[in-house]
Amino acid sequence: MSLQTLKAEPRIIFFDVIETVFSLAPLGDKLTELNLPAGTDRLFFAQLLRDAFALSASGVFQPFPDIAKGTLAVLLHSLGREADETTLKEILGIFSQLPAHQDVKPALERAKNSECQAVLLTNGSRANTEKLVRDNGIEHLVDDIVSVEDFSIWKPQPELYRLAALKYSCAPANALLVAAHAWDVHGAIQAGFHGIWIQRHESFYHPLMGSPDGQVTSLVDAVDLGVQLLQ
């Protein structure tokens, strides 16, 4: 193998999407507007992941929007609230209206100026992620989007990260995941990726999850460290 071939091997920084790139704050605002108890947004998101991971554990794949709808209906019922189609649609519609965190644009520009590609890797749907990218005006900075729908496997099953890297003929060791969730970083590391954890809502890394290569508070720092790790 020539040195040139070695250099041409892809280096990819994968970015988790919900919370890592796009803020979930509007979900909290919407639930407050509907007079739901404070913290219902965090509870909903945790239960949604719990249910998705449970389905996944039994080998059943269901897409994010469908699981989200079911979990939300169960949660609203348990809070003694109406879970009619209008309410469900109004709340779930928020997932297609999330703003990018302020450090996203400069971070992706940094990646653009490096030899690393920037790929979004989401448990959400591809169509929704494309909309968020477009609406936030960052499509020129994102090389590609991979949704778990593409492989019918949810994160954090290590197989999913491996398949995502394989799509670009990228060795896991040349791939890195940046995510705000310890369970996501954990899955990537188990797949042989590098992993960087970014503090968003959570400020403490779960001690039982695989140790990240770095813990940062800004996505710009994550990219800088990522580029360095993938050299």
Place this chain on the structure above:
Amino acid sequence: MSLQTLKAEPRIIFFDVIETVFSLAPLGDKLTELNLPAGTDRLFFAQLLRDAFALSASGVFQPFPDIAKGTLAVLLHSLGREADETTLKEILGIFSQLPAHQDVKPALERAKNSECQAVLLTNGSRANTEKLVRDNGIEHLVDDIVSVEDFSIWKPQPELYRLAALKYSCAPANALLVAAHAWDVHGAIQAGFHGIWIQRHESFYHPLMGSPDGQVTSLVDAVDLGVQLLQ
């Protein structure tokens, strides 16, 4: 195979433990006493399961008490609270002081008078479950306890339910799970068990999880239906 042998084939009603048999209400009381926001108990339990399922998805087994401790530390941090050893211990100690729901004793007595065995099947630890059973004075009504620790596999991975049944040479079709959580009933059904869902905290069954053989509001009804299904 003689008729006698057929009759001797075991019929087992497995009972989920936390929330299904023992109430989690004291957890909420304790967190309220510590001035944590209302609903922190639900959030903690959902995040604990999310993290456990995530670890499980990557083939990593960690016992309940250790995951619970990590998840609670992360949660307390994100709420801007001290996560010192004393606080963690005080909160986690609640899991060993849960009262049985009022319908548990009569339900287990019903099972005792049937040809079905009553086995507790828990994601929690065996030692803790033994303590809860003893403290609640129901040890004479419980035939056995199976903890995920025995097989190093978490519910709702179908393999776990199959192994639990195999321990008693019980065919999955002669086994039934009663649980308050749709994801648990789902896993059991995927393993070939019968499944009955009991309303405890949640009042609506997640529409994407495998359909239970019955939905009940009392554990006595669950046992009556279970005995009938396993005849």
